[in-house]
Amino acid sequence: MRDDGKRITVLGLGAMGTAMARAWLDAGYEVTVWNRTASRAEPLAAEGATVAATVGEAVAASDLVVVCLLDDASVEKVLDGADLRGKDLVNVTTSTPGRARERAAWVERRGARYLDGGIMAVPPMIGSAxxxxYVFYSGSSELFAAHRDALAVPAATRYVGVDPGSAALHDVALLSAMTGMFAGVSHAFALMRGTEAAPREFAALLIEWLTAMAPYANGVATHLETGDYTLGVTSNLAMMVEGNGTLLRTAEEQGVSAELLSPFMALMERRLAAGHGDEGTTGVIDLLLR
Structure with a gap:
């Protein structure tokens, strides 16, 4: 039997919204769902969810309302006519830090508390401990404390501060690092294309190497915290810029464009030209700040 105090509304039933709603259903929550295309709610209805005919009806059904829509513009459009007074709104729609702050102010003007979320998972990962x-959350600390247990059902929670934009910023920062890794992996596979090395075997080498290199981030953190970009450096910037020549010549020999590597290498060269050859690569971060 469900606890009537465990009520939650989910707006938006794409792959992620559906996965989250299903996780709450499986955990015994009384879940009300709404989706613009009503047929998307049918599988959840068969599993025990209540399907609201309107956004207003869905919002009224629960104190905790989770929004998982296509984009920020959709959030405003969907919620524009809803009565949010006294509600706790958790928005896990992918957005930017600035948009998250704007949405928090927009929601609070309508009498609700706001929490922004950045989901670090794909739908099949939801509901599996x-x-x-996990999900980054930021915004109202009171809202997070009140619903910590419920929010932890679909995925682990990581509260990253009262600034509503902090969750989105953490999300995008990690995704940006991932994108850079994808670029390096793509370049590496391009170099090996057409050789005797089997892609699967080379992938194992890549994973081993990148895992070994991951603690590089700790060194960068130490540099930023101390202001000394030379601490613990074993391969300094002068050595790495010299070594970049070999990387570029190899790419040319293999008939591979270096366009995925060239921007970072150019920044390294600028930092070296400014007289920082004894540092690691942390100084590149200073060049990126506008």
């Missing part, structure tokens, strides 16, 4: 999925 072993998957490693």
């Amino acid at each position: 072993e998957s490693g999925a």
Whole structure:
């Protein structure tokens, strides 16, 4: 039997919204769902969810309302006519830090508390404690404290501060690092294309190497915290810029464009030209700040 105090509304039933709603249903929550295309709610209705005919009806059904829509513009459009007074709104729609702050102010003007979320998972990971999925949350600390247990059902929670934009910023920062890794992996596979090395075997080498290099981030953190960009440096910037020549010549020999590497290498060269050859690569961060 469900606890009537465990009520939650989910607006938006794409792959992620559906996965989250299903996780709450499986955990015994009374879940009300709404989706613009009503047929998307049918599988959840068969599993026990209540399907609201309108956004207003869905919002009224629960104190805790989770929004998982296509984009920020959709959030405003969907919620524009809803009565949000006294509600706790958790928005896990992908957005930017600035948009998250704007949405928080917009929601608070309508009498609700606001929490922004950045989901570090894909839908199949939701609801599985072993998957490693988690969600960054930022905004109202009171809202987070009040609903911590419910929010932890689909994925682990990581509260990152009262600034509503902090969750989105953490999300995008990690995704940006991932994108850079994808660029390096793509370049590496391009170099090996057409050789005797089997892609699967080379992938194993890549994973081993990148895992070994991951603690590089700790060194960068130490540099930023101390202001000394030379601490613990074993391969300094002068050595790495010299070594970049070999990387570029190899790419040319293999008929591979260096366009994925060239922007970072150019920044390294600028930092070296400014007289920082004894540093690591942390100084590149200073060049990126506008």
